[in-house]
Amino acid sequence: MALTALEIYKLLPKTNCRECGFSTCLAFAMQIAAGKAGIDQCPPASDEARETLGAAAAPPLPKVTVGTGERAVILGDEVVLYRHEKTFYHPTAFAISVSDALDEDAFGERIRRIRALSFERMGETLAVDMVAVRCESGNAARFSRAALAAKEGAGLPLLLSGPCEALAAALPSLGSDRPLLSPSSGEGEAGARLAAPLGLPLVVRAKGIDGLAGALTAARAAGARDLVADPMPASLSEAVAMSVYLRRLAILARAREIACPTAFDLGNGFPFPFAAASLLVPKYGSLLVLDSDDPADLFPLLTLRQNIFTDPQKPIQVEAGIYPVGNPTPSSPVLITTNFSLTYFTVRSDIEASRVPARLLVADCDGMSVLTAWAAGKFSGESIAKILSGSGIAGAVSHRTLILPGMVARLSGKIEELSGWRILVGPQESSAIPAYLRRLPPAAFAPADV
Numbered sequence: 001m002a003l004t005a006l007e008i009y010k011l012l013p014k015t016n017c018r019e020c021g022f023s024t025c026l027a028f029a030m031q032i033a034a035g036k037a038g039i040d041q042c043p044p045a046s047d048e049a050r051e052t053l054g055a056a057a058a059p060p061l062p063k064v065t066v067g068t069g070e071r072a073v074i075l076g077d078e079v080v081l082y083r084h085e086k087t088f089y090h091p092t093a094f095a096i097s098v099s100d101a102l103d104e105d106a107f108g109e110r111i112r113r114i115r116a117l118s119f120e121r122m123g124e125t126l127a128v129d130m131v132a133v134r135c136e137s138g139n140a141a142r143f144s145r146a147a148l149a150a151k152e153g154a155g156l157p158l159l160l161s162g163p164c165e166a167l168a169a170a171l172p173s174l175g176s177d178r179p180l181l182s183p184s185s186g187e188g189e190a191g192a193r194l195a196a197p198l199g200l201p202l203v204v205r206a207k208g209i210d211g212l213a214g215a216l217t218a219a220r221a222a223g224a225r226d227l228v229a230d231p232m233p234a235s236l237s238e239a240v241a242m243s244v245y246l247r248r249l250a251i252l253a254r255a256r257e258i259a260c261p262t263a264f265d266l267g268n269g270f271p272f273p274f275a276a277a278s279l280l281v282p283k284y285g286s287l288l289v290l291d292s293d294d295p296a297d298l299f300p301l302l303t304l305r306q307n308i309f310t311d312p313q314k315p316i317q318v319e320a321g322i323y324p325v326g327n328p329t330p331s332s333p334v335l336i337t338t339n340f341s342l343t344y345f346t347v348r349s350d351i352e353a354s355r356v357p358a359r360l361l362v363a364d365c366d367g368m369s370v371l372t373a374w375a376a377g378k379f380s381g382e383s384i385a386k387i388l389s390g391s392g393i394a395g396a397v398s399h400r401t402l403i404l405p406g407m408v409a410r411l412s413g414k415i416e417e418l419s420g421w422r423i424l425v426g427p428q429e430s431s432a433i434p435a436y437l438r439r440l441p442p443a444a445f446a447p448a449d450v
């Protein structure tokens, strides 16, 4: 369990020497307990204190890195059970499988489709993370060639799945890329001996908590360190139950012997794979392997992942400013909204759907939506009047008419009074913007007498 500030204080020298940058040892202990400082900042600390506090400060769920460079995937390294307690750091990774039994053309097409699984949403790129190369040919040399082709074709970290003989054949050309090894059932210890000298991450597969605990211990005894646990569920409910159980053991019970990121193979005929995936994204699946390369299957899962792994304390924002939509002229409409990404992209896409060129003014409201910002006093008559005078919009258009979100219609009078701009109250819902803009008469944006 995590140590309290008082327990940490008892391990410190208690000399208040201030070398750590804090005025007292107790103040420093409180910072360590809050996770904002480390024992390395206290030069006079004893070896016992360093050992005890170093172990206590290690994340309850170890970090396992697969791949190298920019596309490296980090599994685990989480510290809380519920997102609102702090945040989740490392999103569930998706690996799409490819079989080495495919002929060359089909293999190449499969890799091309995997590489194309990339989408833009709310200003972020959503994409699958890994390729899982399955050895289904029974031929180690063929598997080795397929793994290399997958690496070169997709440019993503690999999960190599198959008998140890096939994995060993692929490693000379791939070992430095840190693939995740997933040996066939019954080859766990041989897989550990393969992974250990190269320091490669390894999937440890066993049924149930006791089975996993034994298999993880055996893998560690063989020298493997970066371990990922696959509890081999047979059904959706078993997968979710095991995932939750393993995460609770890691975070609440600090059961270090079984604390590992998890991997679930939802391909190979696993029942209801997408329902299982949609439950395992919020419920602690670290790596999910899927057989589908259909964008219609993957986009909803990637969207769900984006929503779950957004830091609740840091709303996704866009920069405040003037955004042209289409090719607006000086007489095109001007709309305003806030800089919460979801709001911005929704309003923008609805303006685009109208096919009416326009300018969208985006107000800096700390990433809040329109109503939240209004309630917090950040989207007010005063702040909007200030944007109209200070953003440069007056120089970009020949009129002085602003379309205000319908939800804050009550701000109209104040804005007109402070800015001299005429306010048109827009729709309550963004989805009504296309019809609203198409209905507006051109005279609504006649040149202003300024």
Ligand code: SF4
Residues within 6 Å of the ligand: 012, 013, 014, 015, 016, 017, 018, 019, 020, 021, 022, 023, 024, 025, 028, 041, 042, 043, 044, 045
């Ligand atoms: Fe106490 Fe160590 Fe900080 Fe000195 S450096 S005040 S001994 S915690």
